[in-house]
Amino acid sequence: MGQGLSCGEPHEHGLFRAVQNGEIEAVEAMVDEEPRVLEKTTASNGRLSALHLAAANGQIQVLSMLLDRSVNPDVLNRHKKTPLMLAAMHGKISCVERLIQAGANILMFDSLHGRTCLHYAAFYGHPDCLQAILSAAHSTPVANSWGFARFVNIRDKSGATPLHLAARQGRPECVHILLDSGALVSASTGGYGYPGITALHLAARAGSLNCVRELLAWGADRLQRDSSGRIPYTVALKHKHGACAALLNPSAPEPLIWPSPLKFIAELNPEAKALLERALMETNKEREKAILKETVCSLPSPLHSEAGDDDDISEASDVELCCICFDQVCTMEVQTCGHKMCANCTLALCCHNKPNPSTPAPKPPVCPFCRSDITRLLVAEIKTKNDTQVEFSPSKPRLSRKSFNTSEGSSSFKGLSAMGSFGRLGGRSSGKVSSECDGDKS
Numbered sequence: 001m002g003q004g005l006s007c008g009e010p011h012e013h014g015l016f017r018a019v020q021n022g023e024i025e026a027v028e029a030m031v032d033e034e035p036r037v038l039e040k041t042t043a044s045n046g047r048l049s050a051l052h053l054a055a056a057n058g059q060i061q062v063l064s065m066l067l068d069r070s071v072n073p074d075v076l077n078r079h080k081k082t083p084l085m086l087a088a089m090h091g092k093i094s095c096v097e098r099l100i101q102a103g104a105n106i107l108m109f110d111s112l113h114g115r116t117c118l119h120y121a122a123f124y125g126h127p128d129c130l131q132a133i134l135s136a137a138h139s140t141p142v143a144n145s146w147g148f149a150r151f152v153n154i155r156d157k158s159g160a161t162p163l164h165l166a167a168r169q170g171r172p173e174c175v176h177i178l179l180d181s182g183a184l185v186s187a188s189t190g191g192y193g194y195p196g197i198t199a200l201h202l203a204a205r206a207g208s209l210n211c212v213r214e215l216l217a218w219g220a221d222r223l224q225r226d227s228s229g230r231i232p233y234t235v236a237l238k239h240k241h242g243a244c245a246a247l248l249n250p251s252a253p254e255p256l257i258w259p260s261p262l263k264f265i266a267e268l269n270p271e272a273k274a275l276l277e278r279a280l281m282e283t284n285k286e287r288e289k290a291i292l293k294e295t296v297c298s299l300p301s302p303l304h305s306e307a308g309d310d311d312d313i314s315e316a317s318d319v320e321l322c323c324i325c326f327d328q329v330c331t332m333e334v335q336t337c338g339h340k341m342c343a344n345c346t347l348a349l350c351c352h353n354k355p356n357p358s359t360p361a362p363k364p365p366v367c368p369f370c371r372s373d374i375t376r377l378l379v380a381e382i383k384t385k386n387d388t389q390v391e392f393s394p395s396k397p398r399l400s401r402k403s404f405n406t407s408e409g410s411s412s413f414k415g416l417s418a419m420g421s422f423g424r425l426g427g428r429s430s431g432k433v434s435s436e437c438d439g440d441k442s
């Protein structure tokens with residue numbers, strides 16, 4: 001290719017610079033003048049095409065223009081990386097979305113590590129890109145040919161799934177999204193790292209307390225051994241991650257585990273789910289405090305849950321308290337019977353400490369007030385007398401009765417009933433396009 005362009009060196013240099021800088025008019029002019037300039041690749045960087053450069057730099061306008069001119073969305077560089085992989089690697093969500101829209105194949109493997117775009121989004125920690133690719137996997141031919149579950153657990157050359165890479169790199173949000181999408185929490189890598197290690201081993205090695213928490217809350221087994229017989233606890237100790245080791249110590253109390261019983265609630269809507277997830281993580285953090293207190297390590301304080309100043313605490317006498325614990329606000333409502341309780345009590349009903357593989361599947365939880373099966377949970381409307389905005393952390397368990405705390409990332413519940421205003425509370429970026437990603441250089 002490119003025979004006709006042998007004298008065009010400065011031309012193509014100019015092209016790549018213009019693409020990188022998002023100079024759309026300049027790029028268009030060059031392409032109009034000589035369409036075959038697009039066949040050129042950079043001399044360095046593994047021979048990137050103009051589309052690769054646009055994707056890696058988040059130049060969405062240039063990228064769109066190139067795609068509109070029928071540039072192959074799956075053009076490969078020397079290492080068989082696609083523009084979609086580069087966009088996912090650099091967290092350029094709008095480019096990821098545009099490429100997928102243009103038909104980019106999410107099931108391509110590079111030649112370096114045999115990784116897909118999903119691996120790259122997980123490894124580099126871009127939850128929005130990860131989510132976009134997973135959404136595409138539901139609707140594209142991948143779902144038919146491979147099946148979604150297989151795609152989520154896709155392995156690279158050395159046997160690493162996206163979950164392994166996210167745990168290895170300490171990307172708790174990506175870990176969460178992947179687990180929530182069906183990633184197998186206890187899958188071992190095969191060859192990546194040490195033979196037989198799991199995501200929990202990798203998180204332990206990275207010292208990522210948040211990843212360890214997520215994995216444990218999804219039922220990762222602290223006793224699972226790699227092929228040399230090491231449990232994650234040993235790995236954390238070896239790498240001197242005291243806090244992780246404390247949680248991974250098999251003799252420490254088990255955390256609450258999220259999914260199994262809640263799976264029986266067929267229609268757990270996203271708002272209710274986000275609220276419960278948050279409550280679960282908060283509850284586990286409370287439980288961790290006791291564990292971590294005993295360890296000699298000084299934490300960089302991921303447990304930022306000291307009660308706020310008294311100024312932050314507002315009287316809540318006019319808010320409906322949970323009739324089970326009389327401690328927290330009713331945030332959950334059983335849809336069929338309308339009974340309400342707080343998120344913590346809901347969790348207590350639904351979660352158990354340790355799934356026992358030998359027992360048959362547990363029954364769906366029942367409403368503690370009327371004993372009817374809980375088949376659907378909703379976020380209860382928070383009623384206050386004067387409808388002032390009440391801020392509180394939904395699961396803060398250790399505050400004096402009738403009081404709320406506004407510290408630590410709490411969100412307003414005022415808008416809870418309004419659809420779509422809740423996404424923030426879950427703390428996950430749910431595939432939302434953030435425009436600031438678009439224009440910036442990497």
Ligand SMILES: [Zn+2]
Nearest residue numbers: 322325342345
């Ligand atoms: Zn309660």
Ligand SMILES: [Zn+2]
Nearest residue numbers: 337339367370
């Ligand atoms: Zn009931």
